[in-house]
Amino acid sequence: MAYVDGFIVAVPKKNITAYRKMSTKAGKVWREHGALDYREWVADDVKPGKLTSFPRAVKLKPGETVVFAWITYKSRAQRDKINAKVMTDPRLKVMMESMDSKSAPFDGKRMIYGGFESLVKV
Numbered sequence: 001m002a003y004v005d006g007f008i009v010a011v012p013k014k015n016i017t018a019y020r021k022m023s024t025k026a027g028k029v030w031r032e033h034g035a036l037d038y039r040e041w042v043a044d045d046v047k048p049g050k051l052t053s054f055p056r057a058v059k060l061k062p063g064e065t066v067v068f069a070w071i072t073y074k075s076r077a078q079r080d081k082i083n084a085k086v087m088t089d090p091r092l093k094v095m096m097e098s099m100d101s102k103s104a105p106f107d108g109k110r111m112i113y114g115g116f117e118s119l120v121k122v
Contacts (some may be wrong), residue, residue, distance in 0.1 A: 002036075002121075003079050006070045007113035010058040013065050015105035016042065022095065023069075023104055029092055030071055033085040038074040058110045067106075079115065 011019045027038035043066040048055040054066045073079040086092060 001075060003073045003076045003091040004070045004116045005079065005113065006116055008054055008058055008066055008068050009106050009111040010060050010064045011067050011106045013063055024094065026080045026092060030082065030086055031091050034078065034082045035071050035073055040067055040069040042067055057112055063079055076115065
């Protein structure tokens with residue numbers, strides 16, 4: 001059964017180009033290791049809610065936008081195998097090691113992520 005890793009993250013609008021470059025590279029690595037799909041989307045119609053919302057979830061600051069993403073796999077087992085390979089891939093390791101909290105195009109501490117089983121497919 002299909003499996004998805006999903007995440008949302010706050011990205012400073014001034015860093016969108018750098019973020020796109022980083023995520024394009026990451027997406028290619030995930031796909032090369034077997035992910036079925038890798039998608040990232042930038043917020044267009046996302047308003048702060050009174051209790052909950054995407055902006056509240058990532059503690060959105062002025063000048064930032066929300067990015068919503070997912071990576072699709074054949075199954076949870078396949079996801080676990082692919083992610084193990086991705087985490088040791090030298091291309092991503094070099095990229096992650098070259099970034100510190102000031103040079104990264106987003107604040108990883110405000111990223112929300114998790115794995116999801118398929119519930120409905122129409």
